[in-house]
Amino acid sequence: MTEPVxxxxxxxAATGPVRLRVAPSPTGDPHVGTAYMxxxxxxxxxxxxxxxxxxxxxxxRARYRDDSEAQIYDTLTWLGLxxxxxxxxxxxxxxxxxxxxxDRYRPYADRLLADGHAYHCWCSAERLAQMxxxxxxxxxxxxxxxxxxxxxxxxxxxxxxxxxTPVVRMLIPDDxxxxxxxxxxxxxxxxxxxxxVIMKADGFPTYHxxxxxxxxxxxxxxxxxxxxxxxxxxxxxxxxxxxxxxxxFFAHMPxxxxxxxxxxxxxKNPAARLxxxxxxxxxxxxxxxxxxLVGYSMPDGREVFSFEExxxxxxxxRVNTVGPVFDLDKLxxxxxxxxxxxxxxxxxxxxxDHLVLTGVLPAEPTAAQQDLVQQATPLVxxxxxxxxxxxxxLAFLFVADADLQVSEDAAxxxxxxxxxxxxxxxxxxxxxxxxxxxxxEAALRAALVDGMGLKPKLAFGPLRVAVTGRxxxxxxxxxxxxxxxxxxxxxxxxxxxRLG
Ligand code: GLU
Numbered sequence: 472m473t474e475p476v477x478x479x480x481x482x483x484a485a486t487g488p489v490r491l492r493v494a495p496s497p498t499g500d501p502h503v504g505t506a507y508m509x510x511x512x513x514x515x516x517x518x519x520x521x522x523x524x525x526x527x528x529x530x531x532r533a534r535y536r537d538d539s540e541a542q543i544y545d546t547l548t549w550l551g552l553x554x555x556x557x558x559x560x561x562x563x564x565x566x567x568x569x570x571x572x573x574d575r576y577r578p579y580a581d582r583l584l585a586d587g588h589a590y591h592c593w594c595s596a597e598r599l600a601q602m603x604x605x606x607x608x609x610x611x612x613x614x615x616x617x618x619x620x621x622x623x624x625x626x627x628x629x630x631x632x633x634x635x636t637p638v639v640r641m642l643i644p645d646d647x648x649x650x651x652x653x654x655x656x657x658x659x660x661x662x663x664x665x666x667x668v669i670m671k672a673d674g675f676p677t678y679h680x681x682x683x684x685x686x687x688x689x690x691x692x693x694x695x696x697x698x699x700x701x702x703x704x705x706x707x708x709x710x711x712x713x714x715x716x717x718x719x720f721f722a723h724m725p726x727x728x729x730x731x732x733x734x735x736x737x738x739k740n741p742a743a744r745l746x747x748x749x750x751x752x753x754x755x756x757x758x759x760x761x762x763x764l765v766g767y768s769m770p771d772g773r774e775v776f777s778f779e780e781x782x783x784x785x786x787x788x789r790v791n792t793v794g795p796v797f798d799l800d801k802l803x804x805x806x807x808x809x810x811x812x813x814x815x816x817x818x819x820x821x822x823x824d825h826l827v828l829t830g831v832l833p834a835e836p837t838a839a840q841q842d843l844v845q846q847a848t849p850l851v852x853x854x855x856x857x858x859x860x861x862x863x864x865l866a867f868l869f870v871a872d873a874d875l876q877v878s879e880d881a882a883x884x885x886x887x888x889x890x891x892x893x894x895x896x897x898x899x900x901x902x903x904x905x906x907x908x909x910x911x912e913a914a915l916r917a918a919l920v921d922g923m924g925l926k927p928k929l930a931f932g933p934l935r936v937a938v939t940g941r942x943x944x945x946x947x948x949x950x951x952x953x954x955x956x957x958x959x960x961x962x963x964x965x966x967x968x969r970l971g
Contacts, residue, residue, distance in 0.1 A: 488521035489692045493554075494682065496528045497539035500744040501546050502737060503797075504697055507727060507762045509552045510778075511790070512695050514763075516555075517782045524689055525557035527568045528682075530675050546745040550755045551778070556689075564689040569681055576676035579684050579714060580639050580669055588713045589669060591637040592619040598632025614665040615640065639670035641679075641706060649705055654693065654722035654787045661705045669710075679703060683710040691719050698723040698794075722787060724766060728794040735797055742799060752825050752858025753802065757809040761802045765795035775808055807856035819848040822865070825858040831866050843868055846953055850945035867939040868954060872961040877969075881935075881942040885970070888925070889933040893967040895919055896934055897960060906956045908948040915948075937966035 491512040495505045509523075516523045525547070527540055544559060556562025566572055583589035592615070594602075599615075606613045619627050620642070627633060643666050653659045669680035676684070686694055694707075701723050711718045727735050737743040748758050756777070763781050764774055768791070770784055810818060823844045826832040832840055844865070851864050867875060899918035903910055919930035935947050938959055944950055951959050 487519065489516060489519045490522050490524060490690050491516050491693050491695055492524035492526050492686070492689065492691050494526045494528045494685075494696075495543055496531060496534070497536060497543065498531065498534040499536050499539055500737060500746050501539070501543045503735065503743055503745050503748075503762075504727060505543065506547065506550055506552060506745055506758070507766065508695060508697065508724060509547055509550075509554075510759060510762050511724060511766060512693075513552055514778070514782050514785045515693065515695070515787075518785045521692075522555040522562070523553075524562070524564070524691070525554035525560075525567065526685060526689070527558055528678070529568060529570045530573075530678075530681060542746060546749070549749060550745075550759055552759070567689075569685065572681075572685065573675065575688065576670070576680055576684055577674075580676070580680060583641070583669070583710075583713060584639060586713065587642065588709075589639050589641050590620050591624070592640045592666075592668070593624065593627045593633050593635070593637045594618060595632045595634040601632070617666065634672070636672040638668045638672050640666040640668050641709065642666060643706075643709070647705060647709060651704055651708055651721060653701075654695075654720050655790045656723065656792050659701060659704075659723070661702050664702070664706045667706050679706050680710065683707050683714075683716070686719060687711070687714075687716045693720045693722060695722040695724065698726050722790075725791050725794045727765065727797045730796055730798060732794065732796070742797065750828070750859075752860070752862075753806050754809045754813075754821065754858070757802070757806040760809070761805050764801075764805075765797065766791055775805065803856045810855060810858075811852060813852075815848050815852065816845065818852055819845040822848060822851075822858055822861045826862060826865070826869070829859070829862050831862055831869055840869065843953060847945065847950075850949050850953075854945070863941070864943075864945050867941070867944070867950070872958050872965065875940045875962060875965070877936060877940045877966065878942065881940060884932055884942055885936060886929065888929070889936075890967060890970045891923070892919060892925065892930060892933045893937060893963050893970070895923060897963050897967070900956065900960060900963075903956075906952060908946075908952040911951050912948040933966070934963070937963045 493505060493509045493512055495501060513523050525543075527543070529535055529540070540558070547554070554560065556564065556567060558566065558568045561567075580589065584591070594615075598618075602616055603613050618630070619637075619640075624637075641664075643664050647663065649663060650658055650660050667679055668677050670676055704721055704723075708718055729735055729740060733739075735743045741747045759778055760776060763776070763778070767781065767785075768789055769776055769780070770789070813821070819841075823832060823836055823841055826844065827834060827836065832844075836844075847865050847868060851861050854864070855861055895918045896915060899914045900911065903914050915931065915934070916927075919925050920927055923930070931947055934951075935944055936942070938944075938947070938951055938954060954962075
């Protein structure tokens with residue numbers, strides 16, 4: 472354990488290395504807020520030097536989910552937000568998983584008890600519920616009424632609502648400092664806290680004690696977290712002071728909000744789940760840019776910028792204090808910008824990975840499949856915002872002819888003359904010496920537009936439906952070239968036979 476320092480630190484060093492942390496709880500799919508916090512933590516750490524710590528706060532066993540920790544690692548790694556110390560990586564302040572640190576909190580609680588800053592409370596859950604109900608009915612502020620304060624176990628046991636195993640509560644003084652300095656917000660006034668429980672009856676610390684002890688023992692210099700923790704900060708400052716520990720700097724980031732300004736919750740919004748972005752085909756660098764953009768403004772007002780550029784300009788003063796709106800249209804636009812800026816080979820690799828993720832391609836695509844993705848990429852690069860759109864546009868290249876499904880809206884575009892169009896197209900294509908997009912187009916124009924006097928839209932529509940099964944697809948003639956003559960003819964014949 473690091474030796475407690477008796478003098479609280481009040482001024483930040485303006486230069487020199489810093490230590491920041493993100494402390495997610497593994498309670499399910501990682502929340503997008505974890506990435507948002509990590510990004511800002513990391514930007515500051517990379518600017519100043521020091522370490523970014525990933526601590527897993529897994530003491531809430533009721534909400535604990537087994538696979539969640541691995542998902543936190545996967546999604547942060549995918550986003551390029553790598554941590555320097557953490558449960559998987561070790562580091563000088565290990566262990567980084569709270570459940571492995573359980574023996575560390577009790578001595579701090581004992582010290583607070585001995586110094587009269589904390590007391591035992593034996594009130595049963597039923598008594599606390601009744602107390603709260605009575606306070607609400609009487610329109611009084613709710614909070615613990617201190618029935619147990621100053622009583623020994625024996626004295627308390629004689630009163631009703633006694634529970635055998637006590638919790639430990641903080642004794643919040645009348646003159647509790649409610650104002651603290653926030654690195655982003657300046658002076659912040661928080662509501663008066665209740666006599667907060669710091670050790671539960673099961674011997675586990677609550678978040679409030681654990682976070683102070685861990686941040687101290689891990690030598691965290693700046694606690695950067697969501698604004699929902701503002702009301703907890705005065706309690707934490709008290710704990711630091713009572714324990715004689717240096718107080719870190721606090722920065723409370725504005726919460727991400729839905730367009731109706733409500734808090735983003737995993738129950739209501741799929742975009743609260745970090746894994747969702749990958750499934751949808753957002754690029755990690757676009758999501759990173761977006762998360763930076765919602766909370767931060769570049770000195771020159773630019774919207775498209777890299778993480779390195781953010782690091783160079785980083786300044787807490789440029790962080791928003793008003794809850795930024797999580798506008799998926801904006802993210803879609805940014806993603807499109809990033810997709811268009813990628814080299815074709817790079818994009819092809821990402822499209823292939825996405826097609827594997829969604830099961831269009833097998834886990835190990837063949838060289839021929841990879842080659843096809845590579846050739847198809849230029850056809851879709853300008854047409855998509857999300858990698859998932861590539862799936863809809865390119866899936867026709869990867870299904871067997873017999874398995875091609877014609878979508879209902881595509882079938883609905885077929886007019887009475889579609890059968891004649893397909894017949895004429897088939898003979899024109901069969902006779903073609905070279906199977907190249909330009910030749911395919913010339914032959915089809917000659918047969919259908921010039922020969923049958925059809926408008927191009929009516930002439931080529933049925934072919935698009937036959938070959939891709941869809942109303943909208945990448946450019947038709949290039950698509951046909953990629954698919955190959957045999958498949959094109961087979962698919963034209965299939966649709967033709969359906970038309971009778
Ligand atoms: N475990 C807390 C959370 O899940 C950490 C809060 C903090 O950063 O202090 O948000």
